[in-house]
Amino acid sequence: MNASFDLALPAARAAAGMQHYPEAALYVVATPIGNLSDISLRALHVLQLVHAIACEDTRHTQTMLRQYGIDKPLLPVHEHNEAQAAGGVIERLQRGERVAYVSDAGTPAVSDPGARLVAAVRAAGLAILPLPGASSVTAALSVAGISGDTSFVFAGFLPSKAAERDQAVLALQADTRAVVILEAPHRIEALARAMAALGARQVTVGRELTKQFEEIATVAAQDFSAWLAAGSQRTRGEFALVLHPADEPEAADDGHRVLQLLLAELPLKTAVKLAADITGAPRNELYEAALALKKA
Template sequence: MSEPGTLYVVATPIGNLGDITLRALETLKQVDAIAAEDTRHSVGLLRHFGISKPLIAVHEHNEQHSAEALLKRLQAGESIALVTDAGTPAVSDPGAVVVQAVRAAGLKVVPIPGASAVIAALSASGITQAGFCFEGFLPASGSQRRKRLESLKAVTVTLVLYEAPHRIVECVQDLLSVFGSERMLTVARELTKTFETIHTSHLAGAVDWLQADSNQQRGEFVLLIHPAPVEKQEGLDENTQRILKRLLQELPLKQAVALATDITGHKKNELYEAALAYKAAV
């Protein structure tokens, strides 16, 4: 049973309705009302699963006002589910203002996780480097978008973006101009839907691929900019060399190497060879 005075943040499918979780269905059936980004869209989802509940509109244009109204209902003892058109509320979608208000009032917020376009895209990308940075939607303005991308050039993990179909070509062209032609990009389009497409290429090739087929410019996009290749450093860095030399002044060679390995994280064999070279040079 749902708990009185509790807001449930419920993830819904991003395309395929079969991706809804059993817990999400049970929650939607038990709450007193459902707060939805677009009530017309959510009616179709609920009808598909035979659920009939009062719907409350909560979108980006009325979220502050809606948060106050929802808070009053929760304080009166109702339980409410918060949903968005697809995926998880409050993540590049309305909902964060509502959640913040409910938590600030000391009421309970319960996440009901489910399908995620970000995780779905990452899982099918084949990117082996750990970690990612989720940026969501970039600014719609070309100059502001490029400015934001310039600020993200230093990110060393996979950069994850959302993009709309009418801006996808311009966005990828901006990625090309900022990150360079050799940077790899995975385009994940219409995830879990009929025309799902996952395409990986260099950025220069991605622009050509999009422009060659207008069908590939339709739908909802997740863009994964792969991390830049890590350049392998030759030899030991200056700080490691300084530590090793100082330890060799005070300790026998094996002890100095063992301690330097613990301190710097470099491979023992590499430090041992360097230590032998330092000793021979003295």
């Protein structure tokens, strides 16, 4: 046990021990994405309480649990055996056991294994309880400086093959929302080259989030490759990227131009409808503009 956590387990019991933890339930537990201190007190208590812990990598999880002074039976449930291993977890739950599931880092089933296990447990009519915690997705968004009323999409890992990755980046070019992308160190340079096609659109780069050599920077997509090349360490570690929202196209100006062309050939209402459909400009605004043009 890491001496730094000597008081953590008693504190977890004191803070979370009085709550109700149903038997025959799967506990989906978020674990730190780097900094071991980011574990929650409730997560520590549940990991002590359960009969077994299903996990993405038993070696990784055992190392983490030892830091906290926790020793439990570990069940390997990863992307290659998840569908089959779910059966063993369900058998334990049906015997009335509590089982936790953890991935290697962060929140399970978010670009990590866990979703198929959860679906199988739900299909068996058994309880599933989430224990929220660290997530590279929300960590990256929180430092990107994007307005809270801006929607975002989680893209996860883009395809590893060059042609498919380039196609995925071109699809992002047409999406004006913020986009969260995850990437591994051995593919980050290829992704940066592909993202150059996005030009001046801003990208917040989160490298090794919460870890000792954490680095956060916001650069233009076209400058991402140069930023990586500026330091030998910058291609190391796990990456969470936030592609900032694109500027909205000048739909109103386009709408007025198209409207003028259509009014020369079509009735007013038809011209307004088509101009709005073609350019995305607000129909009411185009209607007012059409009336003004007619009067003129």
